[in-house]
Amino acid sequence: MGDSDRIPVGIIGASGYGGVQLVRLLLDHPRVEIAYLGGDSSAGRPYADLYPHLGHRFPQAVEPIDLDAIAARCEIVFLGLPHGLAYELVPGLLERGCRVFDLSADYRFQNLDDYTAAYSIDRRDREVAASAVYGLPELYRGRIEETRLVGCPGCYPTASLLALAPLLKQGLIDLETVVIDAKSGTSGSGRKAKIGMLLAEADSTVTAYGVAGHRHTPEIEQLCSELAGQEMRVQFTPHLMPMVRGMLATVYAKLRDPGLVREDLLTIYSVFYRSSPFVRVLPNGIYPQTKWAATTNSCYLGVEVDPRTGRAIVMSAIDNLIKGQSGQAIQCMNLAMGWEETLGLPLLGFYP
Ligand SMILES: NC(=O)C1=CN([C@@H]2O[C@H](COP(=O)(O)OP(=O)(O)OC[C@H]3O[C@@H](n4cnc5c(N)ncnc54)[C@H](OP(=O)(O)O)[C@@H]3O)[C@@H](O)[C@H]2O)C=CC1
Numbered sequence: 001m002g003d004s005d006r007i008p009v010g011i012i013g014a015s016g017y018g019g020v021q022l023v024r025l026l027l028d029h030p031r032v033e034i035a036y037l038g039g040d041s042s043a044g045r046p047y048a049d050l051y052p053h054l055g056h057r058f059p060q061a062v063e064p065i066d067l068d069a070i071a072a073r074c075e076i077v078f079l080g081l082p083h084g085l086a087y088e089l090v091p092g093l094l095e096r097g098c099r100v101f102d103l104s105a106d107y108r109f110q111n112l113d114d115y116t117a118a119y120s121i122d123r124r125d126r127e128v129a130a131s132a133v134y135g136l137p138e139l140y141r142g143r144i145e146e147t148r149l150v151g152c153p154g155c156y157p158t159a160s161l162l163a164l165a166p167l168l169k170q171g172l173i174d175l176e177t178v179v180i181d182a183k184s185g186t187s188g189s190g191r192k193a194k195i196g197m198l199l200a201e202a203d204s205t206v207t208a209y210g211v212a213g214h215r216h217t218p219e220i221e222q223l224c225s226e227l228a229g230q231e232m233r234v235q236f237t238p239h240l241m242p243m244v245r246g247m248l249a250t251v252y253a254k255l256r257d258p259g260l261v262r263e264d265l266l267t268i269y270s271v272f273y274r275s276s277p278f279v280r281v282l283p284n285g286i287y288p289q290t291k292w293a294a295t296t297n298s299c300y301l302g303v304e305v306d307p308r309t310g311r312a313i314v315m316s317a318i319d320n321l322i323k324g325q326s327g328q329a330i331q332c333m334n335l336a337m338g339w340e341e342t343l344g345l346p347l348l349g350f351y352p
């Protein structure tokens, strides 16, 4: 196909870490062309000023956010903004005929009361929010194919839910026993300067944060409850790691059947994800590393059973900025547009 057949896309929040992953990935996507980059404090600056390594491929400047101008130029719009901003823009983009993929939390909650409780932002756009689909393709491929608005999951929910989904869907675990211990690189906090993300603060140390109250807990619980078919809670603890990119979630849950062994779970996981090109269930006794998933849209799952405790232990490694954010949004776009799911997305990284 010629360049004129490519679908024009826009990125609002192009100066951020999510935005620059989108730019990098979409520059090599065979079915789209980048027609607009938008931002706030970066508006007016050439993109090459913000990211000099991409300047030769993308000489244009970041523009202010103007819905009429965006809709006149773009069929598809990605938003990579802090939570609480997208919902002011998305209804206008949909009214103007755009398809929207939001990277923030604004469209991840079916019940806006849960969003308000987690984010302390009052919302009245119930109808638009109810029309949004949760953008985790491995679980909701069919829904994503039929929507114009996708609320893409956070990185912790992505890693956790891919680890838990087979156990929940098959009714294999005691629901009150789920523990998620997760670790993230510092890029999870975005490009905006924060003291805690300085090298001197975050290097050579590991710490938990958001203990018993991280805002991803209700997002994870909403989806787990849907998969389990009943309300449930999880114990979720995130940790900040001295690395830039990557996420590892280790999930523990008590198996209902004490006779299940690792090989049983491996079979169950392999069947569950047999049509999911980005999920790689690792063979017997191999556990994933974040390095394997870095710069890819892949999720590596390691599965174990501890016969002494009767617990399943599932380890899930992703790149927080790709499968946990921008790549997943592109995967959703591919599905919503009827394109091959893997188009323009890296499956394999480089090592080390
Ligand atoms: N980082 C991660 O691992 C993940 C992040 N997410 C979510 O994705 C979204 C983007 O995150 P990330 O890319 O890390 O964030 P960054 O902090 O790196 O970037 C934020 C972007 O939002 C823009 N922005 C900030 N304030 C405003 C405003 N008032 N009006 C318009 N634009 C504004 C900034 O523009 P400018 O620079 O021009 O001011 C910048 O482009 C967030 O909702 C985040 O929670 C989801 C999963 C993983």
Ligand SMILES: CC(=O)N[C@@H](CCC(=O)OP(=O)(O)O)C(=O)O
Pocket: 103, 104, 105, 153, 154, 155, 156, 184, 185, 186, 187, 188, 189, 216, 238, 240
């Ligand atoms: C290391 C770090 O700070 N990580 C972020 C998670 C980033 C993310 O997934 O963003 P959403 O809020 O859009 O889901 C945090 O814990 O808030």
